[in-house]
Amino acid sequence: MTDPVKRTTSQDVAQAAGVSRTTVSFVLNNRPNHAIPEETRQRILDAARRLDYRPHASARSLAAGRSAVVLLSLPDVPIGAGISRFVEELATALARDGLTLVxxxxxxxxxxxxxxCAAVDAWAVIGFESFDADxxxxxxxxxxxxxxxxHVHESPAMQLIGRLQARHLIDRGHRRIGYAFxxxxxxxxxxxxxxxxxAGACREAGLEPPVVLTTDLEIPGAAAxxxxxxxxxxxxxxxxxxETAIAVLAGIREHGLTAPGDLxxxxVDDIPTARLAAPPLTTVYFDLxxxxxxxxxxxxxxxxGRAVAPSTFDPLIVERSST
Known part of the structure; x- marks a missing residue:
């Protein structure tokens, strides 16, 4: 049976460098106002690298006055390309400031x-929707x-997306609009x-409300x-x-029809496969x-502790052949 590998501690680094544990802490946590000789500092850093030392999260939190963990709560929905891209971009942006997204x-x-939250010692928790008070x-x-x-899915932003979609179709002469739910x-x-x-865009244009039909991601349902x-x-x-739009395009082809000639x-989202759809899909893009x-x-x-600026949202239409 293989013996478990012992975690390297700051005491191990101190012994290897021939200094106190407190001095190791000052150097590895970049504590100001402590005059550590450069030769000593380099000796500690060399020992830490040689021993593959990584500070424990709770110890680093104490030293920094906060943890470096941001916890993101993802809703119980399919994790499609849009959400995945947002998570990737948020993780990348946080990493530039030394924070880790969990x-x-x-x-x-x-x-x-x-x-x-307690287990990972998260300093900040964010969710796709506002949390209730409890x-x-x-x-x-x-x-x-x-x-x-x-703030990715706040109500005004969501309504703006639908309004942009409908206006794009209305501006191209469509007077009976459907919605794929x-x-x-x-x-x-x-x-x-x-x-x-x-619906708001249709109302403003003097049109009837959109014809709403539930559409799954299977060809029979989309064709129906x-x-x-x-x-x-x-x-x-x-x-x-x-994804729903591409299913609708498949349903159109199932009937021997074409887009945009027949429908x-x-x-929304401008996922990578949108430009590869048949025909290439017109969509709403936002810079994630x-x-x-x-x-x-x-x-x-x-x-x-600074005031949080209101989030802004600038979606754009990417026009391709489907409209």
Missing amino acids: LHLAGAHGRSLPDV TVQALKRAGARVVLPA PAHRNLRPMAEERLQGV AVAQWKARSVTGVCAFND AVIG QEVGRRRADAILDAMA
């Missing part, structure tokens, strides 16, 4: 969010100093917000929705996201790198 999957049915208190009791929504029940709140934007839209004289469809389609950077800045502001 994910908690709400749908995993494991430990609760406050339990995970959850905020539980997170703060678990050690979180900052609790924020991610996602089948996953946990996507319903977000989809309802986007649908409100579509296409048949109903055609029967009700719909000529343009706003889809909840790009125009617009999605910039969104991640702004959210990281908001987290840093909150951690420093």
Whole structure:
């Protein structure tokens, strides 16, 4: 049986460098106002590298006055390309400031969010939606100093996306608009917000409300929705996201129809496969790198006790052949 590998401690580094543990702490944590000779500092750093020493998170938290962990609570929804890109950009932005992003999957049915917060010693916790008051208190009791929504899916932004989709179709002469609603029940709140934007644009243009049909990501379901839209004289469809829009395009082809000739389609997110769809998909794009950077800045502001600036949102239409 293999013996377990012993974790290297700061005491090991101190012994190897021939200094006190306190001196090791001063050097490795970059503590100011301590005149450590350069030769001693280099000896400690060399010993730490040679022993592959990594400071324990709780010890580093004590030294820095805060932990370096930001905990992101992901909702119980399919983790599509849009959410994945946001997480990647947020993690990258936080890493530039020495922070580590840890994910908690709400749908995993494991430990609760406050339990995970305490286990990883998270300084900040953010979620895709605002937390209720009881959850905020539980997170703060678990050690979180900052609790924020991610602000990616706030209501005005969601409605703006739907409004942009519908206006794009209306500006191209479509007078009967459909909406492809996602089948996953946990996507319903977000989809309802986007649908409100579509309905608002139709109302402002003097059109009837959009024809809303639930569309899964299978060809038979999408083809059935296409048949109903055609029967009700719909000529343009706003889809909840790009995955749903690509399913609608497959449903159009299943009937031997074409887009946009028989039915125009617009999605949301500009996922990598949107440009590879048949035909290439018109969609709503937003700069998730910039969104991640702004959210990281908001987290840093909150951690420093500064006022958090309101989040901004600048979606754009990427026009391709499907409209």
